[in-house]
Amino acid sequence: MSQIPMFRESFQHASKELLHWFPGHMAKGLRVMQQKLRSMDGIIEVHDARIPFSGRNPLFEDRLASVRPHLFVLNKIDLADMSRKDEIVSRLKYEGVTEVILTNLKNGQDKASKEIVSKMIDMIKSGTRFDRAMTSPSSYNLLVIGIPNVGKSSLINRIRTVHTKREGKAAPVGAEPGVTRAVQQGILVNIKPKVYILDSPGIAQPRVNNxxxxxxxxxxxxxxxxxxxxxxxxxxxxxxxxxxxxxxxxxxxxxxxxxxxxxxxxxxxxxxxxxxxxxxxxxxxxxxxxxxxxxxxxxxxxxxxxxxxxxxxxxxxxxxxxxxxxxxxxxxxxx
CATH class of the missing domain: 1.10.1580.10 (Conserved Hypothetical Protein Ylqf; Chain: A; domain 2)
Structure with missing residues (x-):
């Protein structure tokens, strides 16, 4: 390889559509999710491990994740360089995330995705809003949130298959962003105790920073x-x-x-x-x-x-x- 040339110091391309991408179904979905929170016990936020910081939607923390036990799932670690994992997790916790799980849904033996339900239940039980008199609730309701195309529906399907032994896709999956168009009804993903997960439309930032x-x-x-x-x-x-x-x-x-x-x-x-x-x-x-x-x-x-x-x-x-x-x-x- 010959001498490495000089490269650009900045990227100049931009468009209004790039800086203001917030489809109507996503704004409506956020409002519906806020209304659903009253019946939710916990929140699972799914994110792409290749962009652990840039892609996060600030609306989640302000309107959703701050009011319920919140588990942060970094998905697609099979595509991401995780050599600085400790630094990534440390920064996320500095930003307010309390629990982080790393998943690779392409690996059918991925252990982390199998631990999500038990981890979430433990967080709910140790939370300040948990009813101590109700030591064994008959069911739990969880809400899955995240920007588009980070693997929310794939994660739900994996959890459902692991804990109920049911094959197939209970939540729609697609390679394009915005496949889950509306906040759906709860999907049963665990039998004992019963755990229902509500899928949601991906909500991109109403305005990216740069x-x-x-x-x-x-x-x-x-x-x-x-x-x-x-x-x-x-x-x-x-x-x-x-x-x-x-x-x-x-x-x-x-x-x-x-x-x-x-x-x-x-x-x-x-x-x-x-x-x-x-x-x-x-x-x-x-x-x-x-x-x-x-x-x-x-x-x-x-x-x-x-x-x-x-x-x-x-x-x-x-x-x-x-x-x-x-x-x-x-x-x-x-x-």
């Missing part, structure tokens, strides 16, 4: 690709990996050297993967084959979302400054 934070949400597929532009999402991925001195993309996309130019990457991907499409010349004449750079951008972003570029924590820049040892590991990782 462009980089919004792009992190887009890269993790929390904001629809078409709201931002898949080419911009791909460009942000390149920008972020360069800034983190993470050059694993060079090998993944068969490049000669790191680059700060997204067009170079997309053209290389399109050529190597034979990604073309037919276009009609404006001046007339026969159809022509051209590189399909939009599909190349999708190919690039999918590599990140599937974990094929390696485990990445997009919020590592919000943790304390890296030590010399950490930087050395980053440089070694790029070779």
């Amino acid at each position: 462009v980089v934070e919004g792009m992190k949400l887009a890269l993790c597929n929390i904001i629809h690709d078409h709201k931002v532009g898949i080419d911009i999402v791909a460009d942000f991925l390149l920008f972020y990996m360069n800034k983190a001195a993470d050059f694993r993309y060079v090998k993944a996309f068969n490049l000669d050297n790191p680059t700060d130019k997204i067009m170079e990457v997309l053209v290389k991907i399109a050529v190597d993967q034979n990604i073309y499409h037919k276009v009609k010349p404006v001046t007339g004449g026969p159809w022509m084959e051209k590189l399909n750079l939009e599909q190349a951008a999708y190919f690039m972003v999918r590599k990140f979302r599937s974990g094929e570029l390696g485990k990445i924590c997009l919020d590592s820049d919000q943790l304390p400054t890296h030590t010399t040892a950490t930087l050395s590991r980053q440089r070694a990782r790029s070779r």
